[in-house]
Amino acid sequence: MTAATVPARSTRRRLPDANRWALSLAGIGSILVLWAIGGSATRYVPPIGEVLSELPGFLASAEVWDAAGVTTLRVIGSLLLAMVLGAAAAAVMRRDWFWGRVMSSFVGFAIAVPSTVAALLALYVFRRDPIGVYAVVAFICFPFVATVLREGMRNLDVKVGEMGDAYRITGTARLRHVVLPQLAPYGFSAVRNEYAHAWKIVVLAELFIGSSGMGWQFARAFDRFQLTEVVLWLLVFVAILLLSEYLVIRPLERFVLKWRVS
Amino acid sequence: MTTNGSLLSGEVNLMSNAVDGVTPPFLDLRDIVIKHGDRTAVDGVDLTVAPGEFLALLGPSGCGKSTLLHVLAGLRRAHSGELRLNGSPAAADLSGKLRVGYVFQDHRLLPWRTVAQNITIAMKSAGVPKDEWDARIDRYLGMLRVGEYRDSWPMRLSGGQRQRVSIARALAVDPDVVLMDEPFSGLDEVTARAMRLELSRLREVSSVPTVFVTHSIKEALFLADRVVTLSHGPARVLKELSVSLPRPRQYEDPEFARLEASVVADVLKEWELTDAAPGAPERRAS
Amino acid sequence: MSAAVTERPAVSAEPVPERPVRFRGAARNILAGITAAVLGAALWELISLTSDGWVPGVGEIAASAVELLGDGEFYGDAWISLRRVLTVLLAATLAGLVLGLLAGFSSKVDSFLRPILVTGLAIPDPVYIILVILILGISETSGIVALTIAIVPLVANVVISSVQARDRGLDEMAATYRLSHVDYLRHVLAGQVRPAIVAALRTSFAFSWKLVVLMETMTQSDGVGARIYESFRFLRPADMIAYALLFIVLMRVLEMLALRRLERSTVA
Structure with missing residues (x-):
């Protein structure tokens, strides 16, 4: 997540699709095998069968969806906040030498603050108010956003800018047609990385701060030693993360960046 | 080339506009000096562009001819010298006074906007009325034979097609002047030839004054009404040549070949001599 | 935001300012x-x-930091945490490097590992810690194993993209000239993979020490993370922040001294 690069378009020779799928399935299978072994080797890891049999009932309860909804909302809200803060920080770093140095010391420091510390501090500042969750997630994510976006602003194409000058494309038209499209790949890179990051931080923050949400449910299930429930929550968590990545973010990215001809 | 009399703008203005009754040149540059920091890129160039004229600026790579175009496009200011537009002085800065269509060496289309959107964005910024947009897009894309790519992404087009779109964009903004900066030097020879033919054909239907920068003698003679030869950088005017060959021109025409040989002879010693001179390292100006 | 994201002047129209002395x-x-x-x-x-x-205010925190440094309380815990960070760093870098290189060079391994890495990335860090403790029990080793597992996917991902971005033209050159495997590794690959190694080190360092703090908070009775949580529970916020600040500074200094130097020597 620290790497501030936009993934280059892969130019590799591809395996036939069928083989790739088979190997990927084998990969998923190996996770299940590991789980099965873990389940039978120790008393604590609940076996697959038990978890699966409880899954329908678990998914049917309204409490589960409430918690998932609350946490999703927090992730999206704090990610938006982090994007705005990160963009502002990147713009400052790009525009002004002196304040840029000041800002990059802040960003460098913020990147180094462990999320645990941020969560505990938020408890002092906001008590158990859920605003603390937003603050922690946004604070942890924004320096990464800033780093990626600064890279994007640094790489703005001078030649395209010159064209814009020659045709006097200015103001909002300049922003819409010349600048933002160049930043879009970096923006997506930031969103994709930080969305996953935010989910992980939000669980941690709720674990310390919360009185609601999935992280808090995790912690509660663990405290009561209901390990099947812990694993069920984990499954829901992973499912939400992967589904939103593959069904929302990636298609959206493909749509916005469809002009890139492979 | 400097005209007679005082350079005081008012006086000359009076002379050229009212008294003589002669149409003043569309663009008139006098003793233009352009600097990159401390380095002089253009050193006292006089240049006129008549209304409707196709002018070629011929110079070796890096002599500062692109820089001169930047001044005409209002992208940078001249360090000193005088600029007149239709006879009236325009200080050292043309930005905002001229509507230019600019064709760069590379296409410089926005790859994230379709061909039609690219042209629309330029027309909108140039203030072309909205109800003309559609017709203009069709007209100029058709004129450059890329009408079928109206809704394509630029990156799906070939290099030659992109350059055609780029020329269509330059014409569609209803420009006062079209500036072309070695537009065909990035294309392969066959495509470049086809494009030159296309451009000289276009001259028959539109007569926007055009300044065409090139380092190819053939290209300059094939296209231009007048060829201004520049020295190795810092650029000075070496020679001016009116090309009165009939159009469409042929590279194989003996007259064309004779003219080319004479320009080559002129230019060879100049460009080569300065090239070899110590303290004049080759630098790309743009 | 709209005003903030404008380009710098596209044309270097005015003379470039002199570089400051x-x-x-x-x-x-x-x-x-x-x-x-x-x-x-x-x-x-x-x-x-x-x-x-x-x-607490800045003054209180400063006083607390001075006290921690003065009576030597900080050093023991910092040393314990540092040792854990280095262990995790080493383990995660090695494992991530091996997996990343394998997947980077073989699309078969890549296809196999991809879903595992994606799932691994999607599991929150506290869950790793909880699960490993359940299986191995609370101990020094279980914490380190948990963190290594948590960090490896991150490192492997960075290495994979670095290897896949290598110059294929050079591979073709090596094949044309029939370079032996050893020569290929030494002359063609090493130079290109070195940035991947540095990237792997940077990534695992950045995450390992932050996660060590989390792990110590959750499971350990010694180390900086444990002290931070202890100060938190006993309502000594100044101590908590002082511990965190001192450790952040220590880690930043280490990063600058070790990693930046490493990076410079490989780039040059």
């Missing part, structure tokens, strides 16, 4: 650093004032 640049750097510190402290005071005394 070296010592003046350094002075401006220091000035910027001081400004950042002062601004940060002021901001902190503001938060402290608005929190009804829950958040």
Whole structure:
């Protein structure tokens, strides 16, 4: 997540699709095998069968969806906040030498603050108010956003800018047609990385701060030693993360960046 | 080339506009000096562009001819010298006074906007009325034979097609002047030839004054009404040549070949001599 | 935001400003650093004032930090945490490097590992810690195993993209000239993979010490993370922040000394 690069378009020779799928399935299978072994080797890891049999009932309860909804909302809200803060920080770093140095010391420091510390501090500042969750997630994510976006602003194409000058494309038209499209790949890179990051931080923050949400449910299930429930929550968590990545973010990215001809 | 009399703008203005009754040149540059920091890129160039004229600026790579175009496009200011537009002085800065269509060496289309959107964005910024947009897009894309790519992404087009779109964009903004900066030097020879033919054909239907920068003698003679030869950088005017060959021109025409040989002879010693001179390292100006 | 994201002037129209004389640049750097510190402290005071005394002021934190450094309490825990960080760093870098290189060079391994890595990335860090403790019990080793598992996917991902971005033209050259495997590894690959190694080290360092703090908070009775949580529970916020700050500074210094030097020597 620290790497501030936009993934280059892969130019590799591809395996036939069928083989790739088979190997990927084998990969998923190996996770299940590991789980099965873990389940039978120790008393604590609940076996697959038990978890699966409880899954329908678990998914049917309204409490589960409430918690998932609350946490999703927090992730999206704090990610938006982090994007705005990160963009502002990147713009400052790009525009002004002196304040840029000041800002990059802040960003460098913020990147180094462990999320645990941020969560505990938020408890002092906001008590158990859920605003603390937003603050922690946004604070942890924004320096990464800033780093990626600064890279994007640094790489703005001078030649395209010159064209814009020659045709006097200015103001909002300049922003819409010349600048933002160049930043879009970096923006997506930031969103994709930080969305996953935010989910992980939000669980941690709720674990310390919360009185609601999935992280808090995790912690509660663990405290009561209901390990099947812990694993069920984990499954829901992973499912939400992967589904939103593959069904929302990636298609959206493909749509916005469809002009890139492979 | 400097005209007679005082350079005081008012006086000359009076002379050229009212008294003589002669149409003043569309663009008139006098003793233009352009600097990159401390380095002089253009050193006292006089240049006129008549209304409707196709002018070629011929110079070796890096002599500062692109820089001169930047001044005409209002992208940078001249360090000193005088600029007149239709006879009236325009200080050292043309930005905002001229509507230019600019064709760069590379296409410089926005790859994230379709061909039609690219042209629309330029027309909108140039203030072309909205109800003309559609017709203009069709007209100029058709004129450059890329009408079928109206809704394509630029990156799906070939290099030659992109350059055609780029020329269509330059014409569609209803420009006062079209500036072309070695537009065909990035294309392969066959495509470049086809494009030159296309451009000289276009001259028959539109007569926007055009300044065409090139380092190819053939290209300059094939296209231009007048060829201004520049020295190795810092650029000075070496020679001016009116090309009165009939159009469409042929590279194989003996007259064309004779003219080319004479320009080559002129230019060879100049460009080569300065090239070899110590303290004049080759630098790309743009 | 709209005003903020504008380009710098596209054409270098005006003369390029003279590069500032070296010592003046350094002075401006220091000035910027001081400004950042002062601004940060002021901001902190503001938060402290608005929190009804829950958040300690800058003075209290400084006093607490001096005390921790003065009576030597900090060093023992810092050393314990540092040892854990280095262990995790080493383990995660090695494992991530091996997996990343394998997947980077073989699309078969890549296809196999991809879903495992994606799932691995999607599991929150506390869950790793909880699960490994359940299986191995609370011990020094289980914490380190948990963190290594948590960090490996991150490292492997960075290495994979670095290897896949290598110059294929050079591979073709090596094949054309029939370079032996050893020569290929030594002359063609090593130079290209070195940035991947540095990237792997940077990534795992950045995450390992932050996660060590989390792990110590959750499971250990010694180390900086444990002290941070202890101070938190006993309502000594100044101590908590002082511990965190000192450790952050220590880690930043280490990063600058070790990693930056490493990077410079491989780039040059």
